[in-house]
Amino acid sequence: MFTGIVQGIAIIEDIAAKPGLSTFAVRFPADKVGGVAIGASVAINGTCLTVTCQEGSTLHFDAMQETLRLTTLGDLKAGDPVNFERAARIGDEIGGHLLSGHIHTTAKVVEILRPENNVTLWFEVPEEWARYIFPKGYIAINGASLTIGEVRGNRFNVHLIPETLRATTFGSAQEGQRVNIEIDSQTQTIVDTLARLGYDRPTPTL
Template identity: 40%
Template sequence: MFTGIVEEKGKVTSIQRKRESLTMSIAAVTVTEDVSIGDSISVNGVCLTVTSYQEDGFTVDVIPETFRTSSLSGVTTGSYVNLERAMRARDRFGGHFVSGHVDAVGTIVKQWREANALYITIEVPEEGLPYLSEKGSISVDGTSLTVFAVHASGFTISLIPETQRATILAEKQTGETVNIEYDVLAKYIDRLLTAKYQPAAGSSANITTEKLEQFGFLD
């Protein structure tokens, strides 16, 4: 689990590509301070497992499912990526719950500056639109951000100067892709309200009015 507060920008130093997978080495200082093999690190919002490390970097594997469903397939040697270590129970919780499981790849369609803020409009697949709400939370390339506006095909975010400095988002150009993770609470609520889960006939998980009355939840 992550918070969406990016700790540093790492630089991809080498990539070993296969058809739908890759092994990636990343130069970093902060996230390697207490790293161990098997630790989880968010790379552009994707939860990846450390397979080896040194004082100045670490290596991760990107499996086919992650390769196909995230923007990591387009990362090249020399690219910079957002990095965050998994949160600890004693840490301050400055962002929102981010699992590191990408829901969609979005495309930057518009950018503009207003005073010290950078506004970015991102287009996402239609099925993700119900999870967007004005002033709600969203993870973009692993960065916890607030949705400033919701549109017919996406949403707009605004980056404060610190976020522009500390993440790679300010360096993105119109037409580039970003990893999107919607608020996990919105996804759970949607699943419950739309009854996407259909239990098997006779399943104890099948909640009915009669069952609620049986256990005293209804008078």
Template identity: 50%
Template sequence: MFTGIVQATCEVVAINKKDGLNTLEVAMEPELREGLITGASVANNGVCLTVTRIKDDRVFFDVMEETLSVTNLTKLQVGSQVNIERSLTFGREIGGHILSGHIHTQARVCGLSNTSEHFNIELEVDKKWMNYILYKGFVGVNGCSLTIGATTENRFMLHLIPETLKLTNLDLLELGDKLNIEIDSQTQAIVDTVERVLAQRGLTDSLNSVG
């Protein structure tokens, strides 16, 4: 489990590509590697990956074909910066919201506004996901826990503070880039439950009217 509070951006220094599998080699600072062991979970751009090897300042992750097909990790190149968060430790302060590291979809950057007063991002997703993307709710974006701004039929706004830009790779975005999206699990559960109850109630009312 993760909190969506990115700890650092780290450089991808090598990518070993095989059929159905990419091995990422990521350079990490000593404080990020402290206590890290093989088998541990680390979020890379919000994707929960397992540490397969540690050598000096390099940490290795295997990315399977299914993960590559649904996330932006397939677009990484040597020199890319990835958002890194170590897994949640019991007793640690939770400053964001609980994330699983399992990506639901990707969003396309369709608008950027960067001025001395603000940094705004407009993202576009498949319409079906907007049921769970609600004004003032939470969403995981490349592993960052962010508050949702204004929404439309298939777009939503993000308003980023300087601290978020300093610690993440979101300040490197360009129009057309794809970002990993993880829906807030509590929001999804509530929306799905309400829809199911309303659908069942509608069916019951229909049967009663026929009877």
């Protein structure tokens, strides 16, 4: 499990593509890999991956074809920055909300607004996932636990303070970029339960 509190930015050093599998070599800040063991779970842009090898502060991860298809990991190239979070341990503070590291879908950055001292990002998700997105609800974007601002149809926004921009890759976000989305599990359970009882929420309209 993860908390949605991004622990820093790592850099993709190399990607070795094989049939049905890609191996990512990811360089972490040196002070963030202490105690890492082979088999440990690390969220890379919100996607839970398993450490297969360690070379100093560089960790290696394998991603199957299905993972590459369902997430934005297949878009990455050497030199790209990524958000990371090591798996939570019993007793850790849950500063965001509990995440599984299993990506539900991807979204596209459709607009970036820069009012004074913060940034507002607008995202567009596939229509079928809009039913789980509510104003002031939780959502994980590239592994970061964020609060939803406005919702318009299958679009929603989040408001980011300077510290979030500094500590994550959102500071370099660009329009048209794809991001990984993990829907809040409690919200999904409630919406799906109500739908089974006949209280289905229609897809929001503009």
